[in-house]
Amino acid sequence: MDLPGCDPVRLDRTYAQFALVNRAVAGWRGIYLRQLRPRLSQRTPATLLDIGCGGGDVPVMLARWAALDGLRLGITAIDPDPRASRFAAERHAATGVTFRQATAAELASEGLSFDLVVSNHVLHHLAEDDLPAFLTESAGLCRGLVIHNDLRRSPAAYRLFFASSWPFTGSYIRQDGLTSIRRSYTTAELRAAAPPGWAVLRHAPFRNLLILDKGRAHA
Template sequence: MILPSLLARDERATEQMDDPDCDPAMLERTYAQFRLVNAVVADWRATYRHQLRPHLRRDGPTTVLDVGSGGGDLVRALARWAHRDGLDLRLTGIDPDPRAHAWARRQPPVAGVQFRRALSSELVAEGERFDLVVSNHLLHHLTADELQALLADSRRLARTAAVHSDIQRGRLGYALFSVGTWPLFRGSYIREDGLTSIRRSYTADELRPLVPEDWEVTATGRWRLLLTHGTGTP
């Protein structure tokens, strides 16, 4: 395997599943496989325990917004974990892509979870508020202006805290993902688009100067980043 140069972000690389003319069967298999991939590489279970759970109410519901929710696997996972902890979460996943929205809506319903086809800016314009705002693997998709807009929207939408989780670009993560996904995800865009996502992703040192001072960038392990606001001790 020959590794590409990962010294700088490849902002020109595009993911196949973002193409409106991509193969619909492969796209749906990709949505279906996100749950497994994210469970292995995104480590949201730890993020839930350390960044979100301390802010969940014990005496009533907590509202959560997932921006760019895709197939909806994150909001469903958060709902399951909170239920096991005896906590009441009301989760909304938003995505502007009609294909992602339609797929998420077709899945078996989960108590407390709903989906909207919308942008975060539309919810700001509507005056919506949520206790917590999250996203997964969204930051690397954004232009510099879109990143600033997301952070501004997150601050307006979140009463308490915002947590944006993404890949950290690096040779080890690229190599492990390439080898680990090669035999498993044929017939979907998981492997090829995942490698493209790594090439597009930031390092912690690249992201820190791009965000306002009241946002914190944390490298969690060798290939994960958390961009957080307001997640200190409640």
């Protein structure tokens, strides 16, 4: 699905089906409740940046949960791929999330910063040499907490996805998902690759959270 010449209809179906997959197994409800919600307020506005938002379902979920809890949260979601940005902006036009076709480096060059920065399933797409720069950029854009949620490679995760992904026909979900699991980090590998100050937590199901708490570091 990352190839520029892939079938656009199949690609849009993939973005739509990713919303179902992320809602079921990406673990964002727990991340919101334990990591994000405690930093939000009913009185003071907070800002969140989602880097590499794809079809846009994760920032929309976060915005909806915050609104239901009466918390003030403004969300910007970026992706460098024009196809993803177009899909997200069109599909989620009425959600209040701001979608942009941009990179983290471009936002940094504009002098922007956010209280919270997150990403979903981005780390395994990066070449090993690109990880330090990506983490530096995401940290530079954040005043508080950075959370990168990614797949955790394991034989069990691969077997489970292989067995359960047959219903996702007409898209790149199955092919992309199996490739992504193979490319993802184990917990030990991610801890070895993470710069000082970053923490790696295991998160169910089959996820790693790479976290930088700048408030705690400053304290």
